Amino acid sequence: MLENQKAGIKSIEVGARILQALIQTSNSMTLRDLAAASKMAPSKAHRYLVSLVRTGMVEQDAVTKRYALGAMAFQLGITAIGRFDPLGDAIKVQRTIRDRIDETVVLSVWGSHGPTIVHIEESSHPVIMTMKVGAVLPILATAAGLVFGAFMPRVVSAKIVRSELRNATGPVPFVKTKAAVERLFRSVAERGIATNKGHLTEGVSAIAVPLVSPLGQLVAAMSVIGRDERIDMRLNGATADLLRAAAQQFRSGPAGHTR
Numbered sequence: 001m002l003e004n005q006k007a008g009i010k011s012i013e014v015g016a017r018i019l020q021a022l023i024q025t026s027n028s029m030t031l032r033d034l035a036a037a038s039k040m041a042p043s044k045a046h047r048y049l050v051s052l053v054r055t056g057m058v059e060q061d062a063v064t065k066r067y068a069l070g071a072m073a074f075q076l077g078i079t080a081i082g083r084f085d086p087l088g089d090a091i092k093v094q095r096t097i098r099d100r101i102d103e104t105v106v107l108s109v110w111g112s113h114g115p116t117i118v119h120i121e122e123s124s125h126p127v128i129m130t131m132k133v134g135a136v137l138p139i140l141a142t143a144a145g146l147v148f149g150a151f152m153p154r155v156v157s158a159k160i161v162r163s164e165l166r167n168a169t170g171p172v173p174f175v176k177t178k179a180a181v182e183r184l185f186r187s188v189a190e191r192g193i194a195t196n197k198g199h200l201t202e203g204v205s206a207i208a209v210p211l212v213s214p215l216g217q218l219v220a221a222m223s224v225i226g227r228d229e230r231i232d233m234r235l236n237g238a239t240a241d242l243l244r245a246a247a248q249q250f251r252s253g254p255a256g257h258t259r
Contacts, residue, residue, distance in 0.1 A: 014040070015048045019057060019073065028066035086219040087118070090211050093246050094121050094222055100242060103226040106206075108137060108144045114160045115139065115148045115221065127204050127225055140164045140173035140181065143208035146194035147221035150185040151210045171200060192247070193240055195233055203228050209243040214253040222246070 021037035022029065029037070035045035049067060052058035056072035090107055098105045098121040107119040115137040131137065139145035139161055149157055161181060164173055174196075175184050188194045196206045208223035224231060224239055232239040 011048075014038075015052060018045060018048055018052065019069070022058065022067065022069050022073075028061060028064070028068040030066055034067055086211075086213050089250065090220045090222065091119050093211065093250050094119065097121075097222070097224065097242065097246055098123060101224065101239065103224050103231060103239075106131075106144065106223045106225055108148075108221045108223070109219070110148055110152065110156070111136065114157075115142070115145050118220070123226070125230075127227060138164055138171045138173075140175070141171035141196075141199055142223075143194040143196040143206040144221040144223045146174070146184065146188050146196075147208050147210045148218070149181070150188035150194065151212070151218045154185075174199065191235060192244060193235060195235070197233055198228060205231050205233055207231065207233060207239055207243065209247040211247055211250045214251060219250075 017038040017040070018034060021034055024037075031042055031046060031049070034049070035042040038045055049058060049060070053060055053067075053070070056070045058067055058073070059070040060067050087109070094105045094107050102123045102125070104123045104127055105121045106117055107121075108115045108117050110116070113136045117131055117133050117135045117137065120133060137145050139149045139157060141164075149161065161178075164170060165176065165178070165181070173181075175181055192209065194208045196208075198205055204225065205228050206223045206225045208221050210218055211220045211222055213219050222243065224243065234240060
């Protein structure tokens, strides 16, 4: 986890499991289904639901007896979204990762010409990179580029992808046909992570994840870049796990972020 373990109130954490279950479904839920999703006995879930209904966080239909998020939950969500600074929060997550593993972490956003570097957090042993803030990254030759290709609507990136496949003088793409590109994008989307082992610069590798807002919009790609002998490139390795956890925290909104 990215947060320090601190003493808290267990009952609030248990109640949050019920709210999380309701957040993850678009329909109201029965007590039995809600208890199962929250991993607790129905009798226990019912006790928590009584209090959650009283506070307005949950409401119960008087006829069907099914449960859904209440008015206070919606108000909290609207307030949180209004205070959400996506890029600022992304940079905070980026710094947290750098401090945890002491590797260079690069943040890229989608610009008019494709993936564009907007912020770099250097490690204590920076790698030599020709890419600086403002540099445009190829979609088909970088880990960050693959993240954008996989998680953005194809219609947005299609023109640049076609250009990179035709360009004989630019960086060599990972794959060279439209069908192979689509397979690669699907693979990255399924794994939730992209890698680049020495493709652009010999001896330098990168591993990247998407930072997606609570509304489901891709805000940025976050890449850890380092020398091959230092960076863990395994898809189930420590670096990948840390990046996935950070991406999940980012998607959960401001309350899930390390401050």
